[in-house]
Amino acid sequence: MKHNARKRILVPLAAGVLATLLLAGCTQPATTTTTDADGNTVTIDWVDYPANAGIPASDVLALPMAEEVEARANQLISEVKDALEAEYGITEWTTSNEGGWFPEEGNGYGGTSLLxxxxxxSYGAEIRIPVEQWDDVIDTVRTITQKYEISEERNETYIEEYPEWMRFGGFYRGTESFDIMVQDDTLNPEHATSDSDDELVTGVSLLYVITTISKGDRDEFIQRAAPYEGLRLPEATTSD
Structure with missing residues (x-):
């Protein structure tokens, strides 16, 4: 009986990446083997994936593009501040860690990212809010982030270990997130006051973060992401 061997198609590594891997001798390229519509076995190399390891391309495409982000962030933060002022009398905000853009470099698979x-x-307001109102403060912010479709919630384990003196609300949609923390470090038995301590001790802090693509990169992103549609993202193989 004659057996027909399936054709094996390999999407090759970029030469520079392959050379680096060979020299390193310990990092294996991330590949996925699947079958195309013609029944051919296809091995796809993730070096050309346009997002990052752990970030589905579809999540990125559902988010605002970079050109829309700052106006959106400013409006969201302004609405949160207005609501917290109206309901809890929070008016004096300070800023730290100036905001800005940080282009991604590697995609975690030895290639470049378009993200x-x-x-x-980081916005902070020094104010003592009664502990029994902390959950209400988080609920107020939740109502606003839901209007922006930032409605999923995450937990920060290390914060949950200290519920007596801080409460955290982390809301996200894909790689877009908004965080609020209410805290009173003086309730922490291990808290030591210091004149040199310029971090927030008692009050509320806010932070918005998004990882996305620019309008000019969208077409290339879609084109590069197409071969990976429906595939499970492998673990990162590089630390870039």
Missing amino acids: TTYNSA
């Missing part, structure tokens, strides 16, 4: 990350400034 860029925006961090807002």
Whole structure:
């Protein structure tokens, strides 16, 4: 009986990446083997993936593009501040860690990423809010982030270990997130006051973050992402 061997198609590594891997001798390229519509076995190399390891391309395409981000972030933060002022009398905000853009470099698979990350400034208000109102403060912010479709919630384990003196609300949609923390470090038995301590001790802090693409990169992003549609993202193989 004659057996027909399936044709094996390999999407090759970029020469520079392959040379680096051979020299390193310990990092294996991330590949996925699947079958195309013609029944051919296809091995796809993730070096050309346009996002980052762990970030589905579809999540990125559902988010605002970079050109829309700063106006959106400013409006969201302004609405949150207005609501917190109206309901809890929070009026005096300071900023730290100036916001800005931080382009991603590697995609985690030895290739380049088209993603860029925006961090807002960190906003803090020094005010003592009664502990029994902390959950209400988080609920107020939740109502606003839901209007922006930032409605999924995450937990920060290390914060949950200290519920007596801080409460955290982390809301996200894909790689877009908005965080609020209410805290009173003086309730922490291990808290030591210091005149040199310029971090927020008692009050509320806010932060907005998004990882997305620019309008000019969208077409290339879609084209590069197409071969990976429906595939499970492998673990990162590089630390870039």
